[in-house]
Amino acid sequence: MTDSPATRGIDPALLHRAAARFADRFPGPAPRMTVAPGRVNLIGEHTDYNDGFVLPMAIGRAAVVVFRPRADRVLRGHSVAYDETREVRLDALTPPGGHDWLSYVAGVAWAFADEGLATTGLDVVVDGDVPIGAGLSSSAALELATARAMAAATGLAWDPVRMARLGQKAENRYVGMNCGIMDQFASAACEGGKALLLDCRSLATRPAPLPETAAVVVMDTGARRSLAGSAYNDRRAACERVVAELARRHAGVRALRDVTSAQLEAARSGLDPVDFRRASHVVPENRRPVEMAEALAAGDLVRAGRLMNDSHASLRDLYEVSCEELDAMTDLARQQPSCFGARMTGAGFGGCAVALVDAASVGAFCDAVLAGYRARIELPAALYPCRPEAGARLVD
Numbered sequence: 500m501t502d503s504p505a506t507r508g509i510d511p512a513l514l515h516r517a518a519a520r521f522a523d524r525f526p527g528p529a530p531r532m533t534v535a536p537g538r539v540n541l542i543g544e545h546t547d548y549n550d551g552f553v554l555p556m557a558i559g560r561a562a563v564v565v566f567r568p569r570a571d572r573v574l575r576g577h578s579v580a581y582d583e584t585r586e587v588r589l590d591a592l593t594p595p596g597g598h599d600w601l602s603y604v605a606g607v608a609w610a611f612a613d614e615g616l617a618t619t620g621l622d623v624v625v626d627g628d629v630p631i632g633a634g635l636s637s638s639a640a641l642e643l644a645t646a647r648a649m650a651a652a653t654g655l656a657w658d659p660v661r662m663a664r665l666g667q668k669a670e671n672r673y674v675g676m677n678c679g680i681m682d683q684f685a686s687a688a689c690e691g692g693k694a695l696l697l698d699c700r701s702l703a704t705r706p707a708p709l710p711e712t713a714a715v716v717v718m719d720t721g722a723r724r725s726l727a728g729s730a731y732n733d734r735r736a737a738c739e740r741v742v743a744e745l746a747r748r749h750a751g752v753r754a755l756r757d758v759t760s761a762q763l764e765a766a767r768s769g770l771d772p773v774d775f776r777r778a779s780h781v782v783p784e785n786r787r788p789v790e791m792a793e794a795l796a797a798g799d800l801v802r803a804g805r806l807m808n809d810s811h812a813s814l815r816d817l818y819e820v821s822c823e824e825l826d827a828m829t830d831l832a833r834q835q836p837s838c839f840g841a842r843m844t845g846a847g848f849g850g851c852a853v854a855l856v857d858a859a860s861v862g863a864f865c866d867a868v869l870a871g872y873r874a875r876i877e878l879p880a881a882l883y884p885c886r887p888e889a890g891a892r893l894v895d
């Protein structure tokens with residue numbers, strides 16, 4: 500079970516723990532198992548709602564669903580993380596559900612039915628090692644592992660793009676979280692060894708191979724900030740005001756995606772100075788994922804790292820969504836000779852940063868950055884070295 504392509508990159512202890520819990524709680528015929536990864540966004544921050552590009556990569560930390568169909572229409576779930584068993588009736592699911600762990604599972608079942616797809620009762624154990632609420636998208640991982648399980652149990656052919664949309668629908672409508680499509684897309688559709696360039700307007704994708712000589716290190720600052728929500732709404736509103744002004748000047752401008760740096764500069768006097776600064780982050784950032792995908796494909800890690808550093812400076816100084824911990828972590832990363840570049844990732848004000856590192860030196864890099872961070876900041880930081888893993892998989 501542990502050395503097949505389907506489980507590559509996944510901690511074997513996690514798979515064993517989930518399988519053992521299933522055997523303990525739901526004894527009977529052998530179950531099946533799915534895994535779906537969390538993700539980290541390499542570049543393209545606050546670009547999704549501006550119709551721009553993002554460059555996520557699936558990581559080796561994943562949600563696991565162990566499942567066996569039932570003869571009735573009951574969905575009975577056990578969570579290892581919450582040590583809790585609960586059940587719902589499939590035919591009684593109506594949005595909105597709750598925000599608890601079972602709602603992510605039930606929400607996917609609801610979304611299947613809402614899309615006119617067959618559903619079946621299931622016994623499921625859910626487990627995972629994506630840190631919850633750290634910005635690595637444990638929720639999308641759980642949704643896609645559940646979707647993979649429901650598809651396998653009902654004989655539905657796996658369609659990653661359709662299932663990414665279905666996972667997003669479950670989270671938007673059933674759980675009631677207004678997330679974009681990137682997390683579900685990465686968890687559904689990534690290929691091993693490759694990041695995924697995603698056009699948030701057309702949903703077109705292009706795989707971007709990460710050179711074998713490079714590792715990605717996810718760096719959790721341990722900081723969790725609550726002001727992220729209101730700041731996020733402020734930033735979105737600023738972008739919309741700039742689009743309204745630019746659309747008056749140029750036909751065809753629907754989003755900051757459609758605006759060039761020269762057009763933005765020419766409109767400067769008609770814009771609020773803070774709004775101008777926000778847009779001055781988004782316009783170049785919208786193109787950085789395309790440039791970084793090209794740099795990675797060309798094996799140019801120096802250029803890829805420089806783009807990450809530029810992105811961080813822009814998020815810190817122009818979009819103003821970084822914080823002391825993210826700046827400290829990325830500074831420490833850049834001080835290591837093995838580091839090509841580092842930036843905050845996710846909405847900001849805490850959570851994770853990401854670094855591009857020489858794969859041969861990744862152990863020394865992690866030791867030095869973690870020691871430096873702990874000497875300065877008393878928070879439970881954690882570093883996760885990663886290679887790009889594949890999207891949701893059935894383990895048979």
Ligand code: ADP
Nearest residue numbers: 580599600626627631632633634635636637638
């Ligand atoms: P994240 O940034 O990690 O996606 P969210 O708040 O969007 O954070 O989603 C976290 C929620 O997803 C958890 O509160 C829990 O309900 C559910 N969840 C994620 N992973 C698991 C897991 N392994 N087991 C049970 N529930 C999980």
Ligand code: MG
Nearest residue numbers: 636637638639
């Ligand atoms: Mg989430």
